[in-house]
C-alpha cells in the first residue's frame with residue numbers, strides 16, 4: 001500500500017535540516033514536513049522530562065499533518081524519547097545516534113572523538129551503543145581504542161543564530177575540539193544534527209581528522225525507501241517548514257541552511 005502522505009521530520013531546531021537535506025537527496029519524490037522546536041531549544045541542556053513533554057507536542061503536530069512516517073532528526077530526542085513513540089505508534093519511526101561504529105572502524109590512531117549534547121552523552125542509549133562499539137573494536141581492530149566524549153553546550157545556539165564561523169564559535173571549538181586534536185583523534189563524530197553546519201569551522205581545529213556526519217546513512221535506511229513509503233508521484237517532492245516561535249530572523253536562518261531564499265517558515269503552534 002503506497003501513500004503520498006508526507007514524511008515528518010523533527011528536531012529541537014534547525015539542525016535537523018542536515019538530515020532533511022540528506023533525505024531529500026536520497027528520496028527526491030517524497031513530500032516532507034519539517035518541525036523545529038526552536039522556541040523551546042536547546043533540548044540537550046534540559047531534563048528528560050522536559051524533552052519528552054516537548055516531543056509529545058511536536059509529534060502531535062506532525063501527526064495532525066497526516067505524516068506516514070517520522071524521522072527524529074535529533075540525537076538527543078532519539079536518545080531520550082524515541083522508544084516511547086515506537087511503542088505507541090504503528091508507523092515507521094527512524095532515529096539518529098552518534099556514529100561510534102564507523103569512527104572505530106576507520107580510525108588509524110585508535111582515538112575517536114564524539115561531539116554531542118550533554119543529554120545525549122549522559123543517556124543510556126548512547127552508553128549502550130558506545131559499549132557495543134568498543135567491545136566490537138576490541139576484537140576486530142589491531143590497536144587499543146579510546147572514545148573521547150565531548151558534551152558541547154552552546155554550539156547548537158550558534159547554528160540557530162546563523163553564526164557558523166565567528167569568534168564566539170571558535171572560542172567554543174577551542175574548548176571542545178582542540179583537546180581532541182591534542183589526543184591524536186583522527187575521527188570526529190558529529191553527534192548532534194546541528195554540528196554538520198559547523199563542519200567548516202570544526203575542521204579548522206582538527207585539520208587532519210575526518211568528520212563523520214551520520215545523516216546520509218540515516219537517509220539511506222531501507223525503511224525510508226521501503227515499507228511501501230514510495231509515493232506514486234514522480235514529480236519532485238515538496239517541503240513545508242514549521243517552527244515554534246517562527247519569525248523573520250528564524251526564517252532567514254532557514255533560508256541560509258536550506259540554500260533557498262524562497263522557502264517560508266510557518267508557526268508550529
Ligand code: DGL
Nearest residue numbers: 012042043044075076193
Ligand atoms: N540537534 C539536536 C541533536 O542532534 C540537539 C540540539 C539541542 O537541542 O540541544 O542532538
